[in-house]
Amino acid sequence: MNVLVIGGGNMGMTYAEAIAKSNFLTSGSLMIFDKSEEKQAELRASNLFVVHAQLNTCLPAADVVLIAVKPIHASGLMAEMKPMVSAGQLFVSIMAGVTIDTIKQGLGIGKVVRAMPNLPALVGLGMTSFTASEQVSRLELAAVERLLDTTGRSINLSSESEIDASTGISGSGPAYIFYFMQALMDAALKMGFHEENARLLVGQTFAGAVELFNSSDLSPEAWMAKVASKGGTTRAALDSMDDNNVNALIQEAAYAAFRRAEELGKQTGGKEAVHA
Numbered sequence: 001m002n003v004l005v006i007g008g009g010n011m012g013m014t015y016a017e018a019i020a021k022s023n024f025l026t027s028g029s030l031m032i033f034d035k036s037e038e039k040q041a042e043l044r045a046s047n048l049f050v051v052h053a054q055l056n057t058c059l060p061a062a063d064v065v066l067i068a069v070k071p072i073h074a075s076g077l078m079a080e081m082k083p084m085v086s087a088g089q090l091f092v093s094i095m096a097g098v099t100i101d102t103i104k105q106g107l108g109i110g111k112v113v114r115a116m117p118n119l120p121a122l123v124g125l126g127m128t129s130f131t132a133s134e135q136v137s138r139l140e141l142a143a144v145e146r147l148l149d150t151t152g153r154s155i156n157l158s159s160e161s162e163i164d165a166s167t168g169i170s171g172s173g174p175a176y177i178f179y180f181m182q183a184l185m186d187a188a189l190k191m192g193f194h195e196e197n198a199r200l201l202v203g204q205t206f207a208g209a210v211e212l213f214n215s216s217d218l219s220p221e222a223w224m225a226k227v228a229s230k231g232g233t234t235r236a237a238l239d240s241m242d243d244n245n246v247n248a249l250i251q252e253a254a255y256a257a258f259r260r261a262e263e264l265g266k267q268t269g270g271k272e273a274v275h276a
């Protein structure tokens with residue numbers, strides 16, 4: 001199987017490296033294309049895949065094409081790709097909000113998987129949600145799942161609406177965690193800690209809490225109760241957050257990302273029925 005990654009930025013590069021290192025493909029069958037010469041040089045330096053400077057030297061030879069450019073570049077790229085694609089090829093898009101229907105129409109093909117990964121894919125701890133058009137067979141979907149799983153874990157969802165929703169939770173989610181970490185770092189610095197110590201206090205607290213969360217089926221609320229002693233320090237902090245409606249505000253932020261994914265979809269085209 002020949003796989004082509006289009007776009008060698010944060011996510012495209014991450015996928016290309018993860019796929020290359022997984023030994024899922026035979027040597028020489030992983031290709032990457034980026035339009036910038038500077039990026040091509042950077043990609044060549046990694047020596048893990050075949051770097052292309054032109055679409056016509058790689059696109060026709062690909063069985064699976066992973067599209068990893070920004071949504072704003074989607075229509076220009078697809079117009080360029082259209083004369084070179086064929087019906088047997090399978091297209092996997094990780095572009096936020098760009099619908100399956102838009103990709104089918106843009107490329108004039110039928111086999112599309114729409115996926116939403118997240119940045120921890122960089123360290124093999126990614127969370128990717130995906131859904132596919134009806135033309136994608138179970139066998140093809142299983143092969144795509146194996147590709148996606150080289151960057152972490154994945155979940156096959158039954159609708160594009162769920163992909164938009166998962167964008168608001170896991171796709172954009174790492175940034176919310178970093179937001180919270182930054183706020184705690186800011187507080188630590190104000191309390192007089194040096195940057196290095198603030199980083200250690202915050203980073204290890206997050207790492208430990210996540211490890212505990214993943215170690216059992218307990219809810220975050222149940223874990224909060226284990227930290228908070230009656231009349232103690234944690235209760236004071238949690239009461240302050242409740243008084244300031246922090247839970248509702250975080251939920252509203254996740255919905256804002258969900259709505260933005262829907263908006264991006266409306267800007268680029270309509271929705272269509274999909275199967276899980």
Ligand SMILES: NC(=O)C1=CN([C@@H]2O[C@H](COP(=O)(O)OP(=O)(O)OC[C@H]3O[C@@H](n4cnc5c(N)ncnc54)[C@H](OP(=O)(O)O)[C@@H]3O)[C@@H](O)[C@H]2O)C=CC1
Nearest residue numbers: 007009010011034035068069070071073077095096117119
């Ligand atoms: N970053 C994240 O956490 C996540 C991102 N995504 C999605 O992943 C996609 C990529 O994001 P990200 O990797 O952060 O973006 P980047 O901007 O880092 O990478 C995109 C790359 O594609 C290149 N490019 C643009 N147009 C073309 C073209 N026509 N042909 C070939 N290459 C092209 C860009 O070059 P140049 O810089 O010169 O424009 C850039 O190198 C987006 O659609 C985003 O929605 C999904 C989940 C998480």
Ligand SMILES: O=C(O)[C@@H]1CCC=N1
Nearest residue numbers: 096118167171172173
């Ligand atoms: O912010 C974005 O649009 C992309 C999609 C999810 C994470 N980054």
